Amino acid sequence: MIELLTFDFCEMSIYSNYVVVVMKEGVNVIPEYNEVLIEVTDTYYKDKPFVYITHRVNSYSVDPKIYFETAKIENLKGFAVVSKNYKAKVNAKIEKMFFNKPFEIFRELDEAISWAELLVKSK
Template identity: 75%
Template sequence: MEKTLTYDFCEMTIHTNYVIVVMKEGVDITPEHNHVLVDVTNQYFKNTPFVYITHRINSYSVNPKIYFETAKIKNLRGFAVVSKDYKAKVNAEIEKMFFSKPFEIFGDLDEAKQWAEALVKQ
């Protein structure tokens, strides 16, 4: 399964065991954006474990409070950040402190996909 959903703040590609999200340039991600994630996961991953992969191609900001709500998604097994940018990786290390489930940072999208597949199968 692969389906792409486009929103004013991001593009989501739904796969069998994970969703890959690319945020748009300059967006300020707030807890309100989390409602879209919850709706998407309820529609495409209902009662099915999955991993959220954010592919940080563009520059944007994230309110760390969003992770408290994101972690409440019962079937969410983990969260991956993919970026080659040093600053984005440092920011992700800070964000990691706000998330209570597995949270990994990768420089390569394929590595994140492999991690997601393994995490879902556990």
């Protein structure tokens, strides 16, 4: 891990090819949070491809419109959702319809990391 960033709505673990984000319990993820993501990507992934991995260990909601803005991050090569929770996986399948880049759902974090590494190296 390169760095651990803590915000009032999430914790971000920065790695060389991907970022792992754990949202806090009960948060409603709104488009304004993309400003934080863009700042982080500009700082750690300037002109470098990366994958966003959301590790859904807590219960929270996502405004699907957020994906239209997230997809505009040019060097973002893919988006992964990690959860063992059935409801979170169903929600992720709906969210996937709003995102026009590779978007996968995984049960285990290590599976998502392997996918992210392959995706970054193939681009």
